[in-house]
Amino acid sequence: MFDKDALQTITANAIAAANLTIATGGHKLAVLPKDVTLHNLEPFQLGRDRFRGALRTHSLTDFASYVERHTTNEPKPAGFVDQDAMSATVIFNLGTDAQPGHGDDTATLTLKPTAAYVALQAIAGKAMSQQALAEFLEDWMPHLMAGAGEDALPMPAAINAVRRMKITATSTRDSEVGDLSARRSAMDEIEARSLETMPTTFIFTTRPYEPLEAAAITLRVSVITGRDEPLLKLRWVGEDAQREGFADEFKQVLDKAVGGLVPLTIGTYQQCK
Known part of the structure; x- marks a missing residue:
């Protein structure tokens, strides 16, 4: 006879070994035991899974150079201009409606007043x-x-x-x-x-x-x-x-500097979870 704890352990191991998944209208859910802990192995690899980062600068010249170096990949990045804050953000991996990206590779320009x-x-x-x-x-x-x-x-x-x-x-x-x-x-x-x-x-x-x-x-x-x-x-x-x-x-200066590389939209963008 198995006690309660032993039965729960056997059941949890069986669920983990089964590798069960459920598709729910575009989302994919994994069936895992309650006490399973997920570990990210990326820090132990020679390289990262994908490029991501956040550049912040006050220099329009450096901002434009950085954007130019990062616009070789498809799909094209998206730019958003906050005119109230005199700032602009380019998201390089926003993706498309059909293939949305993580949106965690960005460059932000904030003009510094003289x-x-x-x-x-x-x-x-x-x-x-x-x-x-x-x-x-x-x-x-x-x-x-x-x-x-x-x-x-x-x-x-x-x-x-x-x-x-x-x-x-x-x-x-x-x-x-x-x-x-x-x-x-x-x-x-x-x-x-x-x-x-x-x-x-x-x-x-x-x-x-x-x-x-x-x-x-x-x-x-x-x-x-x-x-x-x-x-x-x-x-x-x-x-x-x-x-x-x-x-x-x-907006005009920014469009001249990077408008040919990135489509610019007036406003701010926040990715929903």
Whole structure:
């Protein structure tokens, strides 16, 4: 007589030896005992079962070279462009509908913003002191042009005007007396003025990302009063539209670099399990 454990062991060995499989509408399932452990023997082989990996780079040139070296196999790879993230991913073994691949051999390009563009994004729309704005203008003077209304303004003069701003407060009182009433009102006006010609706009010119062309970004100057020292803010004029332009240019540059090798689709791709 066999006890329960012995019978379970004999049954499990019989199932494993039978090598039973079940086909279920495109999927193939193996019948195995509950306690069977699968082992991958690939690490002990001289070579891998297939090529797979994930390249990540900020360089468009290196990305294009890598894609070119890996497009000799059929079926052709597929590329996906995420314009919001300024990135693109090529999947080399995605396969086809008839012969789907594992999708685990990829190359990803993520554009890195230039130092000047990073500095611009850090201050755009942010309230700054006179000192902070003046230092920003001095640090990035080669990228900047200043204007006062329709007239151009030399950058040294514009920076000096920012440094020499002061707060002016004026008070106006109105008095009206009638037969049965008397009304008085007071209006205080606080204004920030500069001892020099104050700039109203700055043009910041830089490449937002290395592969893209230089862009002229207009910054409108606004002054915030209501405290002892004025605060200044640079508002990026037409920011959303200009960012969309950068994304469109990225797609064009990418298409020129690898579009002949890989069909590109706008969007992101995630393989489902």
